[in-house]
Amino acid sequence: MTPPPAGRALADAAPVPYWLDRPERPDPLPPLHGGTDTDLLVVGGGYSGLWTALLAKSDDPGRDVLLVEAGTCGWAASGRNGGFCAASLTHGLANGVERFPDEIGALDRLGRDNLDAIADTVAAYGIDCEFERTGELSVAVEPHQLDGLAADVDLARRFGHDVRLLDRDEVRAEVDSPTYLGGLWDRDRVAMLDPAKLAWGLRRACLDLGVRIHEHTRVTGLRRDGAALRATTRGGPSDAPGADDPGPGGHGTPGSVRARRVVLATNAFPPLLRRLRAWLVPVYDYALTTEPLTAAQRESIGWRNRQGLADTGNQFHYYRLTGDGRILFGGYDAVYHYGNRMAPELAQRPATFTALAQHFFATFPQLADVRFSHRWGGVIDTCTRFCPFFGTAYDGRLAYAAGYTGLGVGATRFGARVVLDLLGGGQTPLTRLDLVRSKPLPFPPEPLRATGIHLTRWSLARADARAGQRNLWLRTLDRLGLGFDS
CATH class of the missing domain: 1.10.287 (Helix Hairpins)
Known part of the structure; x- marks a missing residue:
């Protein structure tokens, strides 16, 4: 019996993230053994932690900064996402207008400045992450979605965004899919990049500036230690049953860090602060990448301007071209497991991969002979307002940022600047923002x-x-x- 097209196309797909499955991947850094002191301890080696360490060391080269990561830097959400680096700090302009009407103008400007600063950092440190400021194309695939695109264009133009509303023929001239009925091209507020290469480049920049980084080092507890905080750690290969997945912990060599200040940058992972559990849920997102397209296949779809794409359904898909000519196709399912459960095996979900493959072929029937090279999932941290929140603990000695809900590629740099301002203790333009001072509504307890x-x-x-x-x-x-x- 001939397998269905989705089954054939997925048959040889490697069950690992495409971005992380490359020879450019750096060797892991040694875990922490024994005890040490530091001015600033950063817990987590994803974008949030790497940006925090980089900015802290850039602000004060004499400050000792130590970053610890339970796996390897960038192995989790930072190396598994679609590579959409958006200017928005509020998960889109409409969400920002609804939740922060009195300061959305300032937040919009800060977001654009933040994206510019990311571009400047990439250039200054020579980070080869294929940064392309191509913008994002939102497409309507159902008639009722066209009115939403028109409303989004009107709102974006009120804030001076460079946007174009495209009819059916115009959007298909950009990217040819029979499912497209119209589109909105946001031309200047989204960049496409290679997410793993960005994480690896930030890691290298931190090391070059003198940041101390220990990978495969899990923080197992925090407590007061006089005027400082002490973090207990476990480090070593036995704490990492997979190539990157830090596993449940509990093994490895014990250690400790005494730090004047601490930043928690742990994304969706079980927080070291109990209070954060009410505001965050881990949601699994999934993606596929195709094999590199042939010249004829590329010609059949166009896509010469290399925008990121997303449809405008509630259960939406996001997709983009990679640097080597593949299509990454993800989204649709957002899967929550009872009790905030997270486990390595949940990163593979055959039913979702089959659905994504079927949706891919419906979107691009001219690519019916394409096969997928990689299939993977990963966890994002979501909150009820869809955009990050911030706070402090231990009398201001610890600061945190969380809740990026899938838009952390860009917004984490802004979040790093916020947590450093919070640790400074004084009032700044950022710490006075309602975005920073307020919290999302909590999720209820189980069930x-x-x-x-x-x-x-x-x-x-x-x-x-x-x-x-x-x-x-x-x-x-x-x-x-x-x-x-x-």
């Missing part, structure tokens, strides 16, 4: 948490199937300022 999330996912899928009509549950969440997005 209400899982019930609410699964009901919301079902309702979003139902809205997609019913021309965007939102049921009573979704309308209630809208009124409460709560939500859940794919």
Whole structure:
């Protein structure tokens, strides 16, 4: 029996993230053994931690900065995402207008400045992460989505964004799919990049500036130690059963760090502060990459301007071209597991990969003979307002940022600047922002948490199937300022 096209196309796909499966990947750094002191301890080696360490050392070259990572730098969300580096700090302009109406103008400017600063850093440190400021193309694939595109264009132009509204023929001239009915091209506020190469480049820049980095080093606890904080650690290969996955911990060589200040940059992973558990849920997102397209295959779809793409459904897909001519195709499913469960095996979900492959071929039927080279999943940290939140603990000696909800490639640099300002203790233009001073509404405890999330996912899928009509549950969440997005 001939397998279906999706099955054939997925048959040889490697179950690892494409971005991390390359020879450019740096060798791991030694774990921490024994005890040490530092001015600033950064916990987490993803974008949040790397930007924090880089900015802290750039601000004060004499400051001793130590970063510890339970796996290797960039192995988790920072090396598994789609590589969309957006200027928005609020998960889109509409979400920012709704939640921060009095300061969205300032947040919009700060976001653009932040994206410019990322571009400047990439150039200054020679980070070869294929940074392309091509913009993002949002496409309508159902008639009811066209009105939303028009409203988004009007809103974007109010804030001076360089956007174009495209009709069916114009959008298909950019990228040719029979599913497209119209599009919005945001031309200047999204860059495409190689996410793993950005993480590896930031890691190298930190090391060049004198940041001490220890990988395969898990922080297992925090406590006060006089005027400082002490972090207990476990480090070593036995703490990492996979190439990167730090596993459950509990083994390895014990160590400790006495730090004057601490930054938590642990994304969706179980936080060292109990209070964060109410505000965060880990959601699994999945993606595929194709084999490199042939010249004829590329010609059949166009895509000469290399924009990032996303459709505008509630359960949306995001996709883009890689530097070596593959298509990355991800999104749609956003999967939560009861009790905030996270486990290495959850990064593989055959049903989602099959659905994504089917959706890919529906989007690009002219690529029916393409096969997929990689399939993977990973966890993002989401909160009820879809954009980051910040705070301090231990009398201001510790600061944290979390809740980026999939837009952390760009916003984590801004978050790093915020947490460093918070540790400084004084009022700054950033610490006075309502975005920084406020918190999202908490998620309820289990079993209400899982019930609410699964009901919301079902309702979003139902809205997609019913021309965007939102049921009573979704309308209630809208009124409460709560939500859940794919």
